[in-house]
Amino acid sequence: MADTATGSPRTLLNETRCQTCSLSSLCLPLALELQDMDQLDAIIRRRAPLKKGDSLFRQGTPFTSVFAVRSGSLKQMTTEGGGEEQLTNFYLPSELAGLDGIGEASYPGTVVALETTTVCEIPFDRLEALSETLPELRGQLYRSMSKEMRDDRRMMRLLSRKTADQRLATFFTNLSDRFRRRGYSPFSFRLSMSRADIGNYLGLAVETVSRILGRFQTQGLVAVSGREVNILDLEALIEVAEQEGCR
Amino acid sequence: MADTATGSPRTLLNETRCQTCSLSSLCLPLALELQDMDQLDAIIRRRAPLKKGDSLFRQGTPFTSVFAVRSGSLKQMTTEGGGEEQLTNFYLPSELAGLDGIGEASYPGTVVALETTTVCEIPFDRLEALSETLPELRGQLYRSMSKEMRDDRRMMRLLSRKTADQRLATFFTNLSDRFRRRGYSPFSFRLSMSRADIGNYLGLAVETVSRILGRFQTQGLVAVSGREVNILDLEALIEVAEQEGCR
DNA sequence: CGGGTGGTTGATTTTACTCAACTCAGGTGG
DNA sequence: CCACCTGAGTTGAGTAAAATCAACCACCCG
Numbered sequence: 001m002a003d004t005a006t007g008s009p010r011t012l013l014n015e016t017r018c019q020t021c022s023l024s025s026l027c028l029p030l031a032l033e034l035q036d037m038d039q040l041d042a043i044i045r046r047r048a049p050l051k052k053g054d055s056l057f058r059q060g061t062p063f064t065s066v067f068a069v070r071s072g073s074l075k076q077m078t079t080e081g082g083g084e085e086q087l088t089n090f091y092l093p094s095e096l097a098g099l100d101g102i103g104e105a106s107y108p109g110t111v112v113a114l115e116t117t118t119v120c121e122i123p124f125d126r127l128e129a130l131s132e133t134l135p136e137l138r139g140q141l142y143r144s145m146s147k148e149m150r151d152d153r154r155m156m157r158l159l160s161r162k163t164a165d166q167r168l169a170t171f172f173t174n175l176s177d178r179f180r181r182r183g184y185s186p187f188s189f190r191l192s193m194s195r196a197d198i199g200n201y202l203g204l205a206v207e208t209v210s211r212i213l214g215r216f217q218t219q220g221l222v223a224v225s226g227r228e229v230n231i232l233d234l235e236a237l238i239e240v241a242e243q244e245g246c247r
Numbered sequence: 248m249a250d251t252a253t254g255s256p257r258t259l260l261n262e263t264r265c266q267t268c269s270l271s272s273l274c275l276p277l278a279l280e281l282q283d284m285d286q287l288d289a290i291i292r293r294r295a296p297l298k299k300g301d302s303l304f305r306q307g308t309p310f311t312s313v314f315a316v317r318s319g320s321l322k323q324m325t326t327e328g329g330g331e332e333q334l335t336n337f338y339l340p341s342e343l344a345g346l347d348g349i350g351e352a353s354y355p356g357t358v359v360a361l362e363t364t365t366v367c368e369i370p371f372d373r374l375e376a377l378s379e380t381l382p383e384l385r386g387q388l389y390r391s392m393s394k395e396m397r398d399d400r401r402m403m404r405l406l407s408r409k410t411a412d413q414r415l416a417t418f419f420t421n422l423s424d425r426f427r428r429r430g431y432s433p434f435s436f437r438l439s440m441s442r443a444d445i446g447n448y449l450g451l452a453v454e455t456v457s458r459i460l461g462r463f464q465t466q467g468l469v470a471v472s473g474r475e476v477n478i479l480d481l482e483a484l485i486e487v488a489e490q491e492g493c494r
Numbered sequence: 495c496g497g498g499t500g501g502t503t504g505a506t507t508t509t510a511c512t513c514a515a516c517t518c519a520g521g522t523g524g
Numbered sequence: 525c526c527a528c529c530t531g532a533g534t535t536g537a538g539t540a541a542a543a544t545c546a547a548c549c550a551c552c553c554g
Contacts, residue, residue: 078400081489086404100397103390108397128386132379139375143350145392150347150355152399153325157333159406160450164542195501203407205543210502226501226551242328411510442533452511457534473519473533 017041026094026181027068028122028144031136040137043126050113056097059110063101065123069093072117073192075201078109087200089151090114090193092178096144114192159203167202168212169241172222176231187234191227264288273341273428274315275369275391278383287384290373297360303344306357310348312370316340319364320439322448325356334447336398337361337440339425343391361439406450414449415459416488419469423478434481438474 018029018041029037045065049072050056056067059079074091088109091097101107102124131138158167180186191198195213199206216222221237223230231237265276265288276284292312296319297303303314306326321338335356338344348354349371378385405414427433438445446453463469468484470477478484 078404080401080404083489084408086400086408088400088403100393100400102393103386104393104397109400128382132382132385135375135379138379139350142392145389145396146347146349146351149392149396149399150351152396152403153333153335153347153355154327156335156399156402156406157325157327159403160447161331161333194499200407206501207503207544208542211542214502242330441531453533454512454535455510458510461534 016046018044021070023068023070023094023182028096028137028140031140032134033136036134036136039130039134040127043123043130045121045123047119047121050117050119052113052115054113056111056113056119057107059108060106063098063104063107063124065121066096066098066102066127067111067119067121069095069097070118070120073114074111074117074119075114075193075197076109076111085200087197089148090201093182096148099145099148102145114197164202164204164208164212165215166241166243167204168198168209168216169221169237171198171202172229172231173234173238173241176234176237187231189229191229263293265291268317270315270317270341270429275343275384275387278387279381280383283381283383286377286381287374290370290377292368292370294366294368297364297366299360299362301360303358303360303366304354306355307353310345310351310354310371312368313343313345313349313374314358314366314368316342316344317365317367320361321358321364321366322361322440322444323356323358332447334444336395337448340429343395346392346395349392361444411449411451411455411459412462413488413490414451415445415456415463416468416484418445418449419476419478420481420485420488423481423484434478436476438476 018024018027018037019034021027021029024030024037029040032040056074059077069091071093073093074097075087076089076091076097077085077087079085089097091111097111097119098107100109127137127141131141158170162170175189175191176186179189193201195206195209198204199209202209213222213224216237217224219236221231221233221240223232265271265274265284266281268274268276271277271284276287279287303321306324316338318340320340321344322334323336323338323344324332324334326332336344338358344358344366345354347356374384374388378388405417409417422436422438423433426436440448442453442456445451446456449456460469460471463484464471466483468478468480468487470479
């Protein structure tokens with residue numbers, strides 16, 4: 001997705017402050033006054049871009065910071081009892097990774113870059129301290145956390161009640177929506193994750209993902225070529241995603 | 248579960264203060280000084296007990312408070328697009344319901360009592376205000392939220408990777424553990440939820456739940472009679488729950 | 495040019511769902 | 525007090541959906 005992200009909304013290199021960041025209206029600064037934004041700005045650490053496959057933090061590593069994605073994308077994975085990995089989330093620009101480590105000694109999951117990705121590191125103790133005097137910031141943090149909880153609930157619903165077709169359709173409409181909100185085309189984008197990632201995330205075998213993508217294609221819902229996606233009939237896709245009483 | 252909850256750890260009627268509440272070591276007051284606890288205490292509203300089937304709040308109702316369970320148990324459900332209900336959580340004594348509504352205008356789910364249940368209502372604006380001066384309280388709130396996020400992740404893992412057997416085994420070991428932490432027997436308890444609830448929660452058909460319970464019984468893992476559960480071989484149950492590479 | 499990864503397609507199998515019948519316990523009302 | 529009814533739970537038979545196994549393709553990179 002970063003490949004796309006370096007595109008449309010101008011992502012200037014000197015865009016190193018919340019005030020000038022094109023994502024500020026979606027990210028933590030949302031609802032902050034200019035001067036407050038400066039204060040938040042002061043505690044944020046910019047990091048060297050992550051390369052594809054680099055991990056932002058690993059499961060079990062001491063928890064220190066939450067991270068806002070500036071460009072690119074991340075995936076979060078958890079391993080339990082030495083078993084295989086479960087992919088629990090994708091993070092797009094303006095989204096916060098690491099929230100589920102708050103209050104814990106260590107991160108409960110590993111977060112890895114799916115492509116070249118830049119993030120803002122926000123040391124949590126500093127954020128905590130700052131939020132003591134900035135109610136809006138605190139509120140925003142709560143909002144981010146409870147939003148992630150609601151997203152998790154939606155995901156649980158998807159995993160326990162939806163068919164493979166519905167899962168894929170939901171995945172695409174959800175991505176489309178998130179791109180739209182960020183100012184990118186909701187109809188045409190590049191997937192930064194592999195089919196295996198998608199399958200893992202949606203609780204499906206890779207083969208199933210592939211097959212259903214093929215079917216969607218013949219049905220004229222989407223045009224997929226490798227990781228390039230064109231949504232041809234968003235309405236119909238939403239229809240598939242939400243159709244009920246199928247099982 | 249309340250049936251059990253009214254039992255062992257003495258639940259006196261005049262136990263109307265956090266300081267004397269047997270759950271304070273698990274609930275929000277955890278890590279608070281005595282005097283701080285008093286302050287929290289002051290904002291908490293006790294409510295008349297809910298009867299089985301009563302709803303604590305309904306999806307779409309304006310968000311005002313979070314609720315700590317004092318005795319009994321709750322289930323949380325969400326309906327999406329007029330579809331059927333998805334059961335997303337059970338709440339036992341000391342656990343907080345409503346966290347996922349924080350920062351939203353309305354509750355994203357409906358919470359219903361599974362049996363006679365008493366709760367402490369904590370108006371969120373008051374909690375917010377109080378947490379401004381009590382870092383420990385704030386931290387505890389963060390911890391509760393991020394814990395729920397981690398539980399959600401575990402649930403997602405369960406729904407997308409585990410077999411029906413593993414799901415049931417996980418469900419029982421998890422319940423057992425939660426009862427143990429609360430001072431009840433980890434081996435013998437009463438389910439406050441129906442088979443349908445369990446199935447809905449675990450993403451399984453009622454019949455499947457029933458069948459697997461039967462199998463567990465013949466395997467000597469548990470003895471189930473109606474809603475009365477005796478765990479006969481917790482080790483083996485954990486084994487089943489965690490076995491990997493089965494699919 | 496060869497090896498490897500990521501992706502697709504086909505055939506078969508497995509798992510859990512659906513549909514249906516049936517049991518059981520609790521509650522109600524005659 | 526008992527017959528009946530209802531809802532919850534169990535059990536069985538057949539089915540459908542997606543997993544697995546296996547082969548194959550295409551692109552990329554050295």
